[in-house]
Amino acid sequence: MLGPEFEAVLQRAAAGDSSAFASLWRDCQPMLLRYLTALAGNDAEDVASETWLEMASAISRFQGDEHGFHSLLVTIGRRRAIDRTRRMGRRPERLVGDLGLLDTVAAQNTEELAAERFGTEQALRLVSLLPSDQAELVLLRVVVGLEPAEIARIVGRTPGSVRVSVHRGLRTLAEHIIRARVTPVEDSSIQERDD
């Protein structure tokens, strides 16, 4: 979040200042990419580029605060990801919501998960194992930081169901993380110390 700076940066970007646009891009691109990965898989970067291109021409007409800007950005990204999927006539390359895989993945990464704070990449991998609808909601809420009411408008659900779904998704993942941590690592390379 740019916070108090946002308004001034937006104005400069809207006037064509490319360094201000770069500030917005740096601030928003990671979350946009993380979100789009859930919708477009390997195409996320391409969709993000298209999204920014559209934003480049829409930005001078944008009026709103920083949340509104993020909301617009993911709305454009979402539509483009869906368009791309339709155009290709196939299901999106989502990293399939397969909770059955969750324990497997968690078990493979016990060491990482056991670390005090595991990394962004690993957290995203876990989220991608949720059912895709739920993964999208979690990302919009947690990564993009939108309020449930905004998310509800974007995805066409009720704020209450968004709230519950996000909570349950995070909770499901948290349970798996805990399970992974208490599961003994079956690894012959680990040797007990006798001394």
Add this chain to the structure above:
Amino acid sequence: MTDDRAEPAGTPPDEWLVDRLLSAASPIHEPDPIAAAMSELVGALRGAGTPVELAGEGAAVTAFETVRTGRPRRHASRAAIVGATVGGKIALSAAVAAAATVAAAYAGVLPAPLQNLAHRAIHAPAPPQRGTVAPGGSQTTKGQPLATAGAAPTALPELNSGASTSAPAAPSSALRGLCIAYGKATNAHKSTAFRRLADLAGGASHVGTFCAQVAANSPKSSAGGNGAHGSPSPPGASNGHGKPTQRPSHGNSGKPKPSTTHSPGGPPSHPATSQKKS
């Protein structure tokens, strides 16, 4: 729906937990282990951008500049294109700096020597055997970039329906693929994609602009800005046309309504943008 599963008995969902976690600047201490793990998860998901995620800044800024100025930094003159027919590869580089010419290459409407070069360089179709020239061909000699030119509406459809004998399934995919490869390469300047793009763009320093043009002019709304230029698209095609209506205003500021993204049947709207210079 998995998210409709009932919570375990005796643990009513604390729906506000997520709000608390999100409003905290850093992972907060939660006595409950599950809440603590959720807190960690939230912290990790909101981690700072990684270098990989931020690698495309240069390309994004170049694209922004191209969209905002509405023209490429280089202009291919009519003379350059005419000269290219005899001038070989050097002239070709200058000529294809105009995206319109690239479109022409895909449409197979360039003079045969140029078309041959384009065929080899960007997998555009080979020159037609009988020298047919698409009606849109003359448009390509204006040297106007697609982003601003009247040539765009006529040139773009040629990409898919032109006179070429065997247009690739996705005519611009090769060129866009090069640009995408360039954008993704960590060592872009050493990549094959980059060398080919540099040839086409007329120099290494023009590749960013060139790719922005390619993206902005890709058919079927695969890139931003496209919808604003009146390129023909099927009614209801949900492309860039929706964006002006996304502008949030008062009250629920900044909350675009997805329902506005489908334009009604009829001619595409032509929102006035900074790119539309007539």
